[in-house]
Amino acid sequence: MNDLTGFQRDLLYVIASFDKPSGQTVSDEVEEYYDSEINYGRLYPNLDELVECGFVEKGELDRRTNYYALTDAGNDAIRERREWEDQYVAL
Template identity: 70%
Template sequence: MDDLTGFQRDLLYVIAGADQPSGQDVKDEIEQYYSSEINHGRLYPNLDTVVNKELVEKGQLDRRTNYYTITDEGEQAIEDRYEWESQYID
């Protein structure tokens, strides 16, 4: 996870905490956290990055809508990050 941007890490956390969210679901959730609008040109390339790194899987709900799920590798990356952060934050 050390090669992800903070935004990509946040996407990973959002996907891990949801049940097969669509791209729009992820966008809505991340916009709440960031308190600003996230455009498609920022969201989808970053989603593609976490998919290409095999941290997230992308599936198809219908012809227009994809969903995202965390992979075992993604779960492990989150756990590893948590353990690393824990040594600095009590």
């Protein structure tokens, strides 16, 4: 996960919070957090990179809509990241 951009990590966290969200759902959530529009030219190449890295599975909801879901590697990466963060941030 240390090779990912902050944006890609944010995408992982959003995907983790849903059961197989569509790209549009991911986009809506990230736009709300960033308080700005996320264009498709930024979103989908980053989602594809997460798929290529093995952190995310991509499938079809219907002929026009894909879903995204964390793989076991994606879940492990988030868990490991959170453990690393907890060393430095005490709430």
